[in-house]
Amino acid sequence: MADHAHDHDDHELAHVATLKTLLATGTTLLLLTLLTVAATKVDFGTNINLAVALVIAVVKATLVVLFFMHLRYDRLFHSVVFVSALLAASLFVGFTLMDSSQYQDTNIWNPSTPPAAPVGPRPVNG
Amino acid sequence: MNLEILVLIIVVTALSGGALAAIFAGKKHRHALAWFFLSFWLGVIGPIGDFVLGQRDWVSPIVATIVGAVIGVVVVLVVPALPVQPDPVYPDGPKDEKDYLHCSKGFLSWALTLDHKRIGLMYLFGILFSLLVGGVFALLVRTELFFPGKTIVDQDMYNKFFTLHGAIMVFLVIIPGIPAALGNIIMPIQLGAPDVAFPRLNLASFYLWCSGAILLVLTIPFGGLDTGWTLYTPYSLESKTPVLVATMGVFLLGFSSIFTGLNFLVTIHKFRPQGMGWFQMPLNVWAIYATAIMQVLATPVLGITVLLLTVERFAHIGIFDPNLGGDPVLFQHFFWFYSHPAVYIMIIPGMGVVNELISTYAGKPIFGYRFIAYSSISLALLSFLVWGHHMFVSGQSRLANMVFSALTFTVAIPSAIKIFNWVATLYKADIRLKTGMIYGLAFLLLFTIGGLTGLFLGILSVDVHLHDTYFVVAHFHYVMMGSTLVAFLGALHHWWPKFTGRMYNEKIGQICAFGVFFGFNFTFMPQFVMGARGMPRRYWDYDPQYTIFHQLSTIGAFILGFSIFITVISLVASFWTGKKAPRNPWGGSSLEWQAPTPPPLYNFEKPPVLHELYNYDDLVEVEPDRWERKTPIEDEPEKADAIARKIGAVTDHTAGATQAERAAAMIHAKAEEVRAEHDVTESSKGKALDPKDLAADKAEAAKVAGAGEVMPTATAEQAKDEEAKNKDEGEKK
Amino acid sequence: MTTAHEEHGVEHDLGHHGSPFVQHHYDDAQHQFDSGKFGIWLFLAQEVLFFSALFVQYVLYRVHHSEIFNYAHKWLDVKFGATNTAVLIFSSLTAAWAVRCAQRNQRRGLIACIVITLLCACTFLGIKYLEYSHKVHEHILFGRYFDPCISPGNAELLTQNNECPGTKSTIDWDYGSEKAKTGCFEESKIDVDPNQPGVQADCAVAEITREKKTIEDQKTHKEVETWVEKSRRVIAARCPEPHLPEAGVAEHEQFPCWRPAYQPVVCPDLTDAEARRHGTAGRPQDGILVEYGDSAERGEDIVIDATCKAPAPATAQSIELLASNNGEHDLKEGQGAIHPIHIATEEDEFERASLGPPPEHTGMFLTIYFAMTGLHGIHVLFGIFVFTWLLMRSIKGHFTPEYFGPVDYAALYWHIVDIIWIFLFPLLYLIH
Numbered sequence A: 001m002a003d004h005a006h007d008h009d010d011h012e013l014a015h016v017a018t019l020k021t022l023l024a025t026g027t028t029l030l031l032l033t034l035l036t037v038a039a040t041k042v043d044f045g046t047n048i049n050l051a052v053a054l055v056i057a058v059v060k061a062t063l064v065v066l067f068f069m070h071l072r073y074d075r076l077f078h079s080v081v082f083v084s085a086l087l088a089a090s091l092f093v094g095f096t097l098m099d100s101s102q103y104q105d106t107n108i109w110n111p112s113t114p115p116a117a118p119v120g121p122r123p124v125n126g
Numbered sequence B: 001m002n003l004e005i006l007v008l009i010i011v012v013t014a015l016s017g018g019a020l021a022a023i024f025a026g027k028k029h030r031h032a033l034a035w036f037f038l039s040f041w042l043g044v045i046g047p048i049g050d051f052v053l054g055q056r057d058w059v060s061p062i063v064a065t066i067v068g069a070v071i072g073v074v075v076v077l078v079v080p081a082l083p084v085q086p087d088p089v090y091p092d093g094p095k096d097e098k099d100y101l102h103c104s105k106g107f108l109s110w111a112l113t114l115d116h117k118r119i120g121l122m123y124l125f126g127i128l129f130s131l132l133v134g135g136v137f138a139l140l141v142r143t144e145l146f147f148p149g150k151t152i153v154d155q156d157m158y159n160k161f162f163t164l165h166g167a168i169m170v171f172l173v174i175i176p177g178i179p180a181a182l183g184n185i186i187m188p189i190q191l192g193a194p195d196v197a198f199p200r201l202n203l204a205s206f207y208l209w210c211s212g213a214i215l216l217v218l219t220i221p222f223g224g225l226d227t228g229w230t231l232y233t234p235y236s237l238e239s240k241t242p243v244l245v246a247t248m249g250v251f252l253l254g255f256s257s258i259f260t261g262l263n264f265l266v267t268i269h270k271f272r273p274q275g276m277g278w279f280q281m282p283l284n285v286w287a288i289y290a291t292a293i294m295q296v297l298a299t300p301v302l303g304i305t306v307l308l309l310t311v312e313r314f315a316h317i318g319i320f321d322p323n324l325g326g327d328p329v330l331f332q333h334f335f336w337f338y339s340h341p342a343v344y345i346m347i348i349p350g351m352g353v354v355n356e357l358i359s360t361y362a363g364k365p366i367f368g369y370r371f372i373a374y375s376s377i378s379l380a381l382l383s384f385l386v387w388g389h390h391m392f393v394s395g396q397s398r399l400a401n402m403v404f405s406a407l408t409f410t411v412a413i414p415s416a417i418k419i420f421n422w423v424a425t426l427y428k429a430d431i432r433l434k435t436g437m438i439y440g441l442a443f444l445l446l447f448t449i450g451g452l453t454g455l456f457l458g459i460l461s462v463d464v465h466l467h468d469t470y471f472v473v474a475h476f477h478y479v480m481m482g483s484t485l486v487a488f489l490g491a492l493h494h495w496w497p498k499f500t501g502r503m504y505n506e507k508i509g510q511i512c513a514f515g516v517f518f519g520f521n522f523t524f525m526p527q528f529v530m531g532a533r534g535m536p537r538r539y540w541d542y543d544p545q546y547t548i549f550h551q552l553s554t555i556g557a558f559i560l561g562f563s564i565f566i567t568v569i570s571l572v573a574s575f576w577t578g579k580k581a582p583r584n585p586w587g588g589s590s591l592e593w594q595a596p597t598p599p600p601l602y603n604f605e606k607p608p609v610l611h612e613l614y615n616y617d618d619l620v621e622v623e624p625d626r627w628e629r630k631t632p633i634e635d636e637p638e639k640a641d642a643i644a645r646k647i648g649a650v651t652d653h654t655a656g657a658t659q660a661e662r663a664a665a666m667i668h669a670k671a672e673e674v675r676a677e678h679d680v681t682e683s684s685k686g687k688a689l690d691p692k693d694l695a696a697d698k699a700e701a702a703k704v705a706g707a708g709e710v711m712p713t714a715t716a717e718q719a720k721d722e723e724a725k726n727k728d729e730g731e732k733k
Numbered sequence C: 001m002t003t004a005h006e007e008h009g010v011e012h013d014l015g016h017h018g019s020p021f022v023q024h025h026y027d028d029a030q031h032q033f034d035s036g037k038f039g040i041w042l043f044l045a046q047e048v049l050f051f052s053a054l055f056v057q058y059v060l061y062r063v064h065h066s067e068i069f070n071y072a073h074k075w076l077d078v079k080f081g082a083t084n085t086a087v088l089i090f091s092s093l094t095a096a097w098a099v100r101c102a103q104r105n106q107r108r109g110l111i112a113c114i115v116i117t118l119l120c121a122c123t124f125l126g127i128k129y130l131e132y133s134h135k136v137h138e139h140i141l142f143g144r145y146f147d148p149c150i151s152p153g154n155a156e157l158l159t160q161n162n163e164c165p166g167t168k169s170t171i172d173w174d175y176g177s178e179k180a181k182t183g184c185f186e187e188s189k190i191d192v193d194p195n196q197p198g199v200q201a202d203c204a205v206a207e208i209t210r211e212k213k214t215i216e217d218q219k220t221h222k223e224v225e226t227w228v229e230k231s232r233r234v235i236a237a238r239c240p241e242p243h244l245p246e247a248g249v250a251e252h253e254q255f256p257c258w259r260p261a262y263q264p265v266v267c268p269d270l271t272d273a274e275a276r277r278h279g280t281a282g283r284p285q286d287g288i289l290v291e292y293g294d295s296a297e298r299g300e301d302i303v304i305d306a307t308c309k310a311p312a313p314a315t316a317q318s319i320e321l322l323a324s325n326n327g328e329h330d331l332k333e334g335q336g337a338i339h340p341i342h343i344a345t346e347e348d349e350f351e352r353a354s355l356g357p358p359p360e361h362t363g364m365f366l367t368i369y370f371a372m373t374g375l376h377g378i379h380v381l382f383g384i385f386v387f388t389w390l391l392m393r394s395i396k397g398h399f400t401p402e403y404f405g406p407v408d409y410a411a412l413y414w415h416i417v418d419i420i421w422i423f424l425f426p427l428l429y430l431i432h
Helices: A019-041 A046-068 A076-106 B003-024 B027-053 B059-081 B107-111 B116-144 B155-190 B199-218 B243-270 B283-315 B328-362 B369-385 B398-410 B412-426 B435-458 B460-466 B470-500 B506-532 B544-577 B637-646 B657-684 B691-703 B716-732 C004-008 C029-064 C066-075 C078-103 C107-137 C152-161 C178-182 C186-190 C273-277 C316-326 C346-355 C363-395 C405-429
Strands: B619-623 B626-629 C204-216 C223-234 C288-298 C301-309
Touching (some): A019 A046, A019 C078, A019 C405, A046 C078, A046 C405, A076 B328, A076 B369, A076 C029, B116 B470, B116 B544, B155 B199, B155 B243, B155 B470, B243 B283, B283 B328, B283 C029, B283 C363, B328 B369, B328 B412, B328 B470, B328 C029, B369 B398, B369 B412, B398 B460, B412 B435, B435 B470, B506 B544, C029 C363, C029 C405, C107 C363, C107 C405, C363 C405
Antiparallel strands (some): B619 B626, C204 C223, C223 C288
16 A cells, blocks of 8 residues: 555545555455355354354455555545445335334235234224 | 236336336436336326226236337337437536526427426325315315205215325325425425435436326226225225225325435535534425434335235235234334324425424524424424324224333423424514415414324323324324424425426415415314214214314315415416516525526526525515525625635635534635625615624624635536636725 | 645646646646546435445345345256356456556557456356246246246156146247147146146146137227137146145155145136236146146237136046056046156155145246346446447557546456455355
């Protein structure tokens, strides 16, 4: 990074990534892909396997964002834009999941095994 | 696979091709691409004709499509080979200061324009046309409800009427109304920018809007749509009406909206002139900024939702179909994740223009500028947290109901902040009841009613009673129509002289504004009453006890419709009959009133001078409907600019707002000297200047913040020349 | 935020020297580049939200119905998925490299990088094509079209693994293809005779003949010439007894029937076109559907008159036949039953025990798979267009250190496409 210390010097419109960074990032990503496939072969239990796979995916995505997409060297506001999109998306997932976990029981998934009747007293009418 | 789907495939291919082309192509190829786009549409007409005639013949649509495609390809190959005239429109336009309406002529100079004002004007006419179509459906709905039972049409047709009224009004009129049409025309000028950041993208959004609008309107010859504008599953999966055409239309409209928002965000970020910090922007720009945030972050969800609905409908993938394990409530989550922010996409721009209306016609600085700005942004953010309040009785869980109900109340805070600030602005003001101001005041009343009734509906227990009744209908009409459309009409009158160069007929405008206000209340007040008494919405028939309310409502609707119709006719007629408009007919303080009327291609013939925003002390009405600044600064911008350069104020600006403000103050102080020199000449012109005023101005200039210099189009050569000239002058002295 | 004007307004306002592609309404190259970059980041934010609804859907079903994910992911080939991941990551690298080349004014390197990126994108789509075509071929499709039973390639699935959902078969088979005529059991072709127990013909399309007829269109009430099918198809069979699993005994050992009765046999009520469209056709009946009468295609509806017959009671002869085939059985004379021809090996037994019947609505996994990868694939396709355009421009030498915005923006878009795949890969392919 030494020779590209200035993000916006007079000659460059934007940060120029060094070849070393690019290649190192690419290699790491490929290795992580191998790792994530290998991790599936080992049985840690469904949830842990999923967690491992997702953690690796998040690491990979972060590498891409930081180095390939230059976000590390870019304006802060671009990070704000990107993160706010992620926040909005997670809000979407979170709220919908919160709701659906309540009403999913009433969704008759398998007609041959209808959901159990709700527990508790019947609601009093009127 | 049926004809409907075939049409869709063609249309989508054509549109994506056309839109992409408009985005990527260079200016030389734009002609070709527009033809390509049009010819694809020719290809689409064949299948449509087939469908209308009831033929189920596969040959002619295919032939028509191929013909359209061939014409398109030929045109694409041939037109670029033709000798191309220098682009009359952009960016190498003529250098003389003809206004944007007259700087070039011919159909193509409009169809291919990159000028934001022309694009905005085309949007405006499209929207007014859609308003007409949607309004006719509204009147048909109201006519049908005049008597219980059948009045003019049967139940199925009634379903189609209210669906088309809703879909057209929401997607074609209110959402693009202020941001895409008036925002496009006015916002860059208010920023002192020569254009939006991405003019080609702007044109592409317009054509996406056109295409979406055509598809949505096409549902009428296809037999009408009867799902309600919300397109709820599972009915929308089963309806025999052309849902696919509508969903694809909505998809395209959504992307039009996204690209417009994106364009405006970049414009506001990157095209503010130096000296205009975030808090020196007009509040209208703030509102458009908040709107654009929602457009970019929420609208894609609508896109994917209608895309999934489309695929679900013809491929039965089962996402929303309970028979295949799908979840219809999920559709409502998807839909309202967009459509609740969409409600704010509709209202916030309305609030934005009301700031301008109230401040200008009251002639007072807006009260609580920062609070209004922040409240716009916080409304935009809160809009993402409350979508579930549309689903209280949709089978949503109790937990989610409670959370969403609680969050809904937070929305009242920023809304109330705005209302209080506007009322405070009006306090002891010298209010001029121009047409724009009548609409502005109507907005205050109607939005207050709409907002407060929204609180009733946010209360979970009350909503269970009121949900899907006319109370809800009245509530959202007070917000969407009573507020947004009224603000739209107000803004239209306010800026009409600016972008058409003609004054509208003030008398007719005022009378119609009162007509709109009374007609509106006539229409929707009774609906609150009957809604509270249990009249369900979307019903074709009703209990005779509601007859009187329905009849009042229908009469009101006709008064309203008539008033709007006359308004639009009067405005359009002023193109030919109106007298020439001056630069600043209302005494506005923001930059667009500095631009010539109508503005030239790049909006300003010379770099505009920033004055303190919403400060009207400097403005005098020299004759009716013509305001001028007392300071001659704008007559001497080059000189002021040169001085600014000399003292180093303009070049030393890298440290941000505070320094820019300091620089602005210095410019202002220097400009005072210039003004003093010109004092005599000013007086001889008849604009008598009070020495007391001058002294006050001087004192003010010292403390002024946020004023400054803007030079968006100045070239370096000019700047250097100025500097050199100035140096010479200084040496002579 | 300071604006570009403030930073680069006057000193850098050197007219529009340098690249001819700096547009007139921008102050300078930097202003144009910054505007474009901010624009593309907003577009990427939009893309995140555009995909978010699909992730919502994924999370919802993964949380509430993980069984279909655990069952159905075996239809996705990890090798394909991993290869595609690697290909896309490599193309991401070359895309980032292309930006560097443009910034460094290395025209040849730029062209090479863009070409490699394009090739990778095409490889990605090629592999996707292989995956998709296999699934289409085997009827491993979304929602209503999820019907591996009617594919000849899945005969093994049906006979050995007990995975044919049977009653889920819909009537929308491919009339024209040769495959449709063969059905899913080779054996079924030998003898489709309901009177003879022991002959299994599940999911088979025995024969189809077509003839042209003129019928009345239901919608327009006009005479329409159409193809009328005369077809014969045998769908579901039923085990003789109600089944209450006994503890400690493997399911398949409890039942003499080849197919554990994990669901009631449904003889579809095929005359109800509306119900069939929504996949609800059928009413439980003790029966075996053996014959269709005429079926006619009217518009998009297919109307078929079907008859159901009860399975014939087993005769001594048929029981003997069964015994010779299968060895063990507890079928009594007079009992209606159908038995497999296939004799299960030990491996088959293992497979059968480990796999069992598919969960309800397995097609939802495929719906999610096709929706997510399909939308991603469309983005890849779009990327190919964009990079082709970049290639043309870079050959013309348009990109210089003063003007390389399009390369940078396209690369950013390409990276987000890559990132989405980075998440899709473990979520869809690597389900344990």
